Amino acid sequence: MITLLTAALVLLPAPPLEGADHLDRFFSRLDQPASRVRVTHFGDSHVAADLWTGPMRAALQARFGDGGRGLVLAGRPWASAWQSHLVNRSDGEWDTVGLRGGLDDGWFGAAGCAVATADPRASFTVGPLPGAAAGQALATVDVHYLREPRGGCLEVRADGRTLGRVATRGPWVTVGFARLAVPPGTSTISVHPIGDAPVRVLGASLEGPGGGLVYDALGLNGARATRPLRLAPATLPATLGRLQPTLVVVSYGVNELFDGDLDLGAWGAGFGALLSTLREASPADCLVTGPPDAARRGRPLPAFDAMVALQRALADAHGCAFWDAREAMGGAGGVVAWRRAGLARRDGVHLTRDGYQRLAGSLVDALMAARDERAHASGRP
Numbered sequence: 001m002i003t004l005l006t007a008a009l010v011l012l013p014a015p016p017l018e019g020a021d022h023l024d025r026f027f028s029r030l031d032q033p034a035s036r037v038r039v040t041h042f043g044d045s046h047v048a049a050d051l052w053t054g055p056m057r058a059a060l061q062a063r064f065g066d067g068g069r070g071l072v073l074a075g076r077p078w079a080s081a082w083q084s085h086l087v088n089r090s091d092g093e094w095d096t097v098g099l100r101g102g103l104d105d106g107w108f109g110a111a112g113c114a115v116a117t118a119d120p121r122a123s124f125t126v127g128p129l130p131g132a133a134a135g136q137a138l139a140t141v142d143v144h145y146l147r148e149p150r151g152g153c154l155e156v157r158a159d160g161r162t163l164g165r166v167a168t169r170g171p172w173v174t175v176g177f178a179r180l181a182v183p184p185g186t187s188t189i190s191v192h193p194i195g196d197a198p199v200r201v202l203g204a205s206l207e208g209p210g211g212g213l214v215y216d217a218l219g220l221n222g223a224r225a226t227r228p229l230r231l232a233p234a235t236l237p238a239t240l241g242r243l244q245p246t247l248v249v250v251s252y253g254v255n256e257l258f259d260g261d262l263d264l265g266a267w268g269a270g271f272g273a274l275l276s277t278l279r280e281a282s283p284a285d286c287l288v289t290g291p292p293d294a295a296r297r298g299r300p301l302p303a304f305d306a307m308v309a310l311q312r313a314l315a316d317a318h319g320c321a322f323w324d325a326r327e328a329m330g331g332a333g334g335v336v337a338w339r340r341a342g343l344a345r346r347d348g349v350h351l352t353r354d355g356y357q358r359l360a361g362s363l364v365d366a367l368m369a370a371r372d373e374r375a376h377a378s379g380r381p
Contacts, residue, residue, distance in 0.1 A: 014362040015327040017287075018312065020370035022321045026247040026285040027371045030064055034211035037064060040071070040110075040218065040243055040284070042228060043251035046292060047219025050083040051353055055360035057215035058134035063368075065212030069135035071144070071243065072217075074191070074201035075124030077113045083217065085132035087188055090115070092122025097200060098230075099220075106232035107146050107173060109202025110239040112220040114146070116200040120193055126204055127188035135215070137208025140179050141189045144202040144239065147176035152197025154178075158186040168199050175202065175238040205243070216243065225252035226270040229277060240282035248284045250275065250320070253311065254291040254349060257301045264303060268310045275318040286320035288312075292359060293326045293334040295348040300332045321370075328362040 017023075029037045039060070041053050050057075061067070073081065075090035077099060082088060094115040098108030108114040115124065128136050143156060143166060151168030156178070166178040182189070189206070193199045207214060220227065228236060240248075252271070256262055279286060290308045294301060308326060315322040329338055338344035343355035351359060 012328070012330055014365040014369075015324045017321055017323050017366040017370040019316055019321040020374060022319050023247065023285045023287065023367075023370065024374070027374055029246050030371065031375070036067055036211050036214070037247075038067070038070070038214040038216070038243060038245040039247045039249060040216040040240070040245040041249040041251065042278075043219040043249075044223040044255055045219065045221040045350065046254070046356075047217050047251055048083075048221050049219075050086065050217045051351070051356040052360055053215060053217035053219075054084045054134070055357045056364055057213075057217075059360065059364045060213050060215065061134040066134060066137040066208055067212030067214040068137045068139075068205075068207035069128050070207070070214045070216035071111060071203050071205040072126055073111050073113065074115045074126075074203050077115050085129040085135065087125060087127040087129055090122075090124045093117055093119040094122055094124070104230070106230060107175075107200070107235065108231065109144055109175070110228070110231070110236060111203040111218050112223065112227060114200050114202045116146075116198060117193055118152070118196050118198045120196055123190050123192045124201070125188050125190040126206065127186075128206065130187065135206070137212065138182055138186055138206055139184075139209035140181055140207050142177055142179040142205040142207065142242070143191060144204065144242070145176050145178070146173065146200035146202065148173045148200075150198055152199045153194040154199055154201070155192045155194050156180055157190045157192065158182050159188055160190070165194065169197075175235055177242050202239075216245070219251075222255055223252065224255055225250075225267070225274050227252075229270070229274055236277060236281040240278075240284070245282060245284040247287060248278055248282060249287045249289065250278065251289045251291070251325075253307055254294050257291065257294060257303055257307060258296065262303055264306055264310060267307070268314060271311065272314050272318070275314060275320060279318055286315075286318065288315035288320045288322050289363070290322070290324045290326055292351065293329045293332065293338075295333070295335050298336055298348070304332065323363060323366055325359060325363070328359060
């Protein structure tokens, strides 16, 4: 049953993309037939489960082609880890690297964490969930791993059949990559340690055969904006150099807003450092999204307006576009209205599947409106 409140929310106009001129490279690549376009989206729990990014992947791939699922976590680094429309399971003994309670030496990959083992019985399996609306194309798997002097060997299999083996031993510690062709019709990829030497896997990228759009959802529950800055210095340049994204999306802020000792000046310095690091690591275009609306016990968070203003200013200063996710929810108090309409959860932070679907539609609409406007201004069809 559609209530008057739900109907009013559906009619909310999508806020425009600000600084759309910073996305010229992204828009240009979208207009090139059969080109590969990659979006790499960093963020917190709004990104982690792919409930927001998944509908964006589906909408963009429906228009520009399915280039594959993109970079995903290796296995299940925490018990409740999952992403929408993704097969992702772990077997055997794996240690988590980069999260609370685990080893944190900076070598945990752009996805935010990694898994490590010396158990030859361990394995993990990933693949697109059958029937998913997007991310089904699978022609290659690119395994991201830690190359180190004591490293062991990995065997990569497609539906149980061996594709190849990857030696992770090297003269010094660095990030390594191994791209393997996948037979047509493959549904799952599994990775198995061979022997009892230690191996560490940072992620796996599931990619299609040629052009189309790839969308990486690299989110972690509870992540702050400085999270990627904890990576070893070589990690982001190496990983983004491998992924070659056309657009990097940055979505942080909501967790910090709940910190009682939030210092916006210090936060802005950290957020600016993140944008500088990402801009130096990759020539990709950049988009910053403000946090979706949130509330504590139904009341707006006092620093929200100031944080959004700071994000907007820093985005422009670092050559990034900006999009206001809170405005897409109707501004301050939007999360309360969305909860009453069944679009947000009772915690005052997270959205329901329908809510994330609506937020994704608003952002895609804003991107496509900016693209069409710039195409019209340049005389392109």
